[in-house]
Each structure stands twice: as C-alpha cells, then as structure tokens.
Amino acid sequence: LRSSRKLLLLIPGPKCTSWIYGNMLELLLSKEYGEHEFQWQETHGQVYSIKGCFGETRLMVSDPATVKYVLNTGFFAFGPAHEKVGNMLFGHGNVFVARGDHHRRLRNMMNPSFSSKNVRALLPILREIGGKLGDCWDALASPGYVDITRTLNDAALDAMGDAIFEHSFNALAGKSELATMHREMVDLVSSPTEVMQLVDAVLAFIPNSVFRLACDLPIPGLLQLIQKYKKITDALSFDWVAEKRGNDGSGATDFLSSLGDVPDEELGIHLRTILIAGQETMGGTLSWAFYKLAQMQEFQRELRQEIQHERLKGQPDYNNMPLLNALINEVLRMYCGFPLSERVATEDCILPLSQALTTTTGIQISEIPIKKGQCLYVAIAAYHRLESIWGPDAGEFKPSRWLEKDLCKGPALGPHASLLTFFGGPGVCIGWRFAILELQVFLVELVGRFSLSLPEDDSVRPRLATTLVPETSDGGRRIPMRIEKVVT
Numbered sequence: 325l326r327s328s329r330k331l332l333l334l335i336p337g338p339k340c341t342s343w344i345y346g347n348m349l350e351l352l353l354s355k356e357y358g359e360h361e362f363q364w365q366e367t368h369g370q371v372y373s374i375k376g377c378f379g380e381t382r383l384m385v386s387d388p389a390t391v392k393y394v395l396n397t398g399f400f401a402f403g404p405a406h407e408k409v410g411n412m413l414f415g416h417g418n419v420f421v422a423r424g425d426h427h428r429r430l431r432n433m434m435n436p437s438f439s440s441k442n443v444r445a446l447l448p449i450l451r452e453i454g455g456k457l458g459d460c461w462d463a464l465a466s467p468g469y470v471d472i473t474r475t476l477n478d479a480a481l482d483a484m485g486d487a488i489f490e491h492s493f494n495a496l497a498g499k500s501e502l503a504t505m506h507r508e509m510v511d512l513v514s515s516p517t518e519v520m521q522l523v524d525a526v527l528a529f530i531p532n533s534v535f536r537l538a539c540d541l542p543i544p545g546l547l548q549l550i551q552k553y554k555k556i557t558d559a560l561s562f563d564w565v566a567e568k569r570g571n572d573g574s575g576a577t578d579f580l581s582s583l584g585d586v587p588d589e590e591l592g593i594h595l596r597t598i599l600i601a602g603q604e605t606m607g608g609t610l611s612w613a614f615y616k617l618a619q620m621q622e623f624q625r626e627l628r629q630e631i632q633h634e635r636l637k638g639q640p641d642y643n644n645m646p647l648l649n650a651l652i653n654e655v656l657r658m659y660c661g662f663p664l665s666e667r668v669a670t671e672d673c674i675l676p677l678s679q680a681l682t683t684t685t686g687i688q689i690s691e692i693p694i695k696k697g698q699c700l701y702v703a704i705a706a707y708h709r710l711e712s713i714w715g716p717d718a719g720e721f722k723p724s725r726w727l728e729k730d731l732c733k734g735p736a737l738g739p740h741a742s743l744l745t746f747f748g749g750p751g752v753c754i755g756w757r758f759a760i761l762e763l764q765v766f767l768v769e770l771v772g773r774f775s776l777s778l779p780e781d782d783s784v785r786p787r788l789a790t791t792l793v794p795e796t797s798d799g800g801r802r803i804p805m806r807i808e809k810v811v812t
C-alpha cells in the first residue's frame with residue numbers, strides 16, 4: 325500500500341462498463357440526476373472510486389472530514405479542462421478559476437459588497453423585481469399550463485443587474501439582448517452529450533496557448549456566440565464605468581467601487597463571472613422551489629397563510645417565517661444548483677477519513693494518500709442524502725424536518741444551515757446571502773399572489789447541465805404549471 329496510485333485501485337467503487345467513458349455517463353448524463361450516484365454511495369459509502377474517461381481513477385467524496393479538508397486546505401483547484409472552459413467563458417483572471425493570492429485579493433475586494441449589511445440594503449430592489457415578476461405571472465395566469473422557468477431566469481438576471489450592477493437589463497420586459505444570448509449560450513455550453521465528456525477529457529491535454537488561439541478563431545456556433553457575448557458584456561462594463569465616473573459612484577454597496585483597483589479592461593471578466601454564476605443557479609433554485617410547492621398543495625396553502633399573516637403586520641420579516649425558510653432550506657438541500665464539484669490536487673497530500681474504509685483486498689485504511697493531479701468530486705447532492713447526517717428520511721423532500729427541535733444535520737461545512745449547496749472554505753459562493761434573500765422575497769411575493777399546480781402527467785426531473793435543471797420527459801427544459809390568481 326506504499327504507492328498511493330496502487331492504493332486508489334483498491335478503493336471499492338461501482339463496476340466500470342466502458343473503458344472510453346468509464347462511469348462518467350452514468351454520473352453526469354443520467355436521465356435523472358443521481359440515479360446511479362446515490363445508489364453507489366449507499367453501496368460503497370462516503371468515499372469510493374469511479375472511473376473517468378480512458379481508465380482514469382477518480383474519487384467520489386461525501387465524508388464530512390474529507391470534504392472539509394478539500395474545501396479548506398488550499399491543496400485543490402479546478403482541473404485543467406474546467407480551468408480552460410472557465411477562462412474561455414469569463415476571461416482570464418476570473419474569481420472562479422483564480423487560486424492562492426490572486427483569488428484572495430479578488431475575494432477581499434468583492435466580499436464587502438456581499439456582506440450581510442450590504443445585501444440587506446438591496447431589499448427594496450429585490451422587492452421591486454419580485455413585483456415585476458408577479459406582474460409577468462399575472463399576464464401568464466390562465467386555466468392552461470405555462471412554463472415558469474423562463475420568467476424566473478429573467479427575474480434572476482434583472483435582480484443582479486439592478487441590485488449589483490445598478491444597470492437595468494429589462495429581461496422580464498423581454499427587452500434584453502443579453503438575456504437572449506445568455507440563454508443560447510448556456511444552452512449550448514451545458515447541453516450534456518457523450519461527445520462533451522470526451523472533449524472534457526481531451527481538453528486537459530491541450531496546451532493553454534493552443535486553446536487560447538483556438539478560442540479566437542471565428543468558428544461558427546459556440547465559439548462565435550461566446551465571442552459575441554464577451555463583446556456585449558465588455559461594452560456594458562465600459563458604459564457602466566463611464567456612467568459611474570460621471571456620478572461620484574462611491575456608495576458602500578457599489579460593486580464597481582469595490583473593484584477600484586481592477587483595470588477597466590478587466591471589469592467585463594468580473595461582470596460575466598457574477599452574471600453567469602448567479603443567474604443559472606438562482607433561476608434553477610427558484611424553479612425547484614415553485615415546482616415543489618405546486619406538488620405540495622397543503623404546504624402551499626399553509627405557506628400562503630403564513631405570508632398573509634406576516635403581511636398584516638406590514639412588510640414581512642422574512643427571517644421570522646418558519647415555513648418559508650423550511651421550504652428554502654429543503655430546496656437547497658435536495659436541489660442544489662451544483663450537485664457536484666470537480667477538484668484536482670495541486671500537490672501530494674493525505675485525505676483524512678472520518679470512517680475507516682475497507683479496500684477490495686480487505687485492509688482497513690483511515691486515510692488516503694493521493695498524488696498531485698488526482699481528480700476527485702465533492703459529491704454535494706449525495707452528501708445531502710447521507711442518512712448518517714440527515715437521518716433515516718434523508719432521501720425524502722420534507723421541509724418539516726427544518727422545524728424539528730432536534731434537527732439532524734452535520735458539521736457546518738458551508739455558510740448556511742450546515743448545507744454544502746454554496747460550497748465552503750475560501751471558494752464559498754460569494755452570492756449566498758443575496759441568493760437566500762432573493763428566494764425569500766420572490767417566494768413571498770408570488771405565493772401571496774398565485775396558487776400553483778402541476779398537470780397530472782407531470783414528468784419534470786432534475787438533470788445535470790452544469791447546474792441542476794428541470795427537464796420534462798420529451799427533453800424540454802421547462803416546468804409546465806398552472807398559475808391562478810389568489811382571490812383574497
């Protein structure tokens with residue numbers, strides 16, 4: 325067991341049926357996210373091995389001690405393929421891909437804009453967007469079934485525009501070229517296919533210089549769309565700077581002034597990173613919250629009563645609404661925007677385990693030495709289904725668990741409710757407070773105004789397309805729902 329590579333081969337895991345794809349198709353392309361993965365975790369435990377493309381051994385990790393180590397030691401980063409795609413999409417120097425001192429410097433600049441005080445100050449803006457979203461639903465409300473996901477993605481974009489960039493995208497009003505491009509681009513980048521898995525595996529071996537040159541070629545399709553998107557967002561960031569310089573924009577919540585040291589030509593990179601990181605995850609999480617409410621009619625009625633009761637007192641005090649927050653926490657637990665996160669070791673290290681693991685040769689080990697370059701997945705969604713942490717009903721969607729006095733939950737790995745949804749450590753989601761406030765505001769606004777129900781033949785399932793997206797049985801990215809105005 326002296327060689328860590330040999331030891332990895334002895335760590336139990338699911339059977340591999342294809343040398344080319346390893347277990348990647350079952351992990352990433354299953355019709356319903358987790359179909360295989362959650363079963364693997366039940367069979368093999370909190371740390372097990374799977375095969376990547378071309379026979380590579382990877383680790384799946386949901387052991388809290390191991391996860392904590394991966395999040396906090398600084399020995400892990402995105403792998404070369406993710407790094408290339410991140411740089412292609414956002415631009416070089418983005419906070420997602422940055423590491424070490426560069427990452428720390430960027431976060432130190434950006435974090436204050438997302439502090440609890442500054443996010444609270446954005447409440448009136450979020451309420452206004454929530455109101456506009458409600459007006460859109462007014463127009464959609466009908467006895468038939470309509471897709472709600474598009475309006476929620478647009479509202480997420482408008483919320484970020486108005487609150488963070490002080491710029492109206494007007495996506496809800498259907499007037500945003502950016503929203504349309506965003507949709508096209510995200511659809512293209514995140515359409516999961518077998519070929520994409522191979523491209524991902526091969527990408528790691530393409531030198532950065534060659535990849536950079538290729539990205540500038542006028543290749544129709546995705547590359548051209550990304551180039552156009554970059555042009556639009558760069559132009560937007562220049563307008564933004566010019567506008568701010570005209571008024572002395574130095575307010576504490578002003579995201580631009582927090583980037584004071586960043587050269588103007590790099591601002592587009594941060595604008596794109598925040599927009600892309602914040603919109604898809606947010607639109608998806610909102611969609612799942614409304615979907616689950618439409619499924620749980622009784623809970624929906626109770627939540628509406630809580631909202632009406634709170635409104636009698638004036639503006640709702642969102643943190644004092646147990647059903648609202650129980651729903652949000654349960655959605656964040658069961659439908660986390662990024663259900664797994666890939667990391668690669670940047671140096672040789674030893675992974676701690678909270679529970680000893682038995683190798684295929686019957687030897688007990690309490691830690692796993694790994695080599696620089698070893699790939700692993702932080703299995704976020706699977707962690708949220710561990711019975712040892714969340715109790716015997718861990719696999720059930722059950723908001724009421726958050727109302728129990730003795731709620732089962734594990735160590736505080738992430739920033740909110742012991743969940744890993746927003747990741748943790750130095751790379752923790754920058755927008756987590758903003759995300760929770762937006763969920764609270766939009767849910768209160770819309771559940772107060774509309775009742776929601778699903779068709780009898782509802783076939784929506786969670787599917788991985790970079791983020792967790794809803795998909796119907798015909799492959800459509802939508803949630804058909806009946807929206808009816810509530811008579812008060």
Ligand code: HEM
Nearest residue numbers: 419420601602605606609661665746747751753754755759
């Ligand atoms: C419910 C909604 C959201 C979820 C589930 C979510 C989840 C996450 C996760 C899991 C990560 C870490 C990804 C990784 O390193 O593998 C992350 C990072 C990030 N998120 Fe979020 N996010 C949400 C909303 C937002 C919003 C609203 C914003 C911006 C306003 C945002 C901005 C970012 C940024 C900039 C990072 C990169 C942080 C870094 O690497 O230092 N997110 N998010």
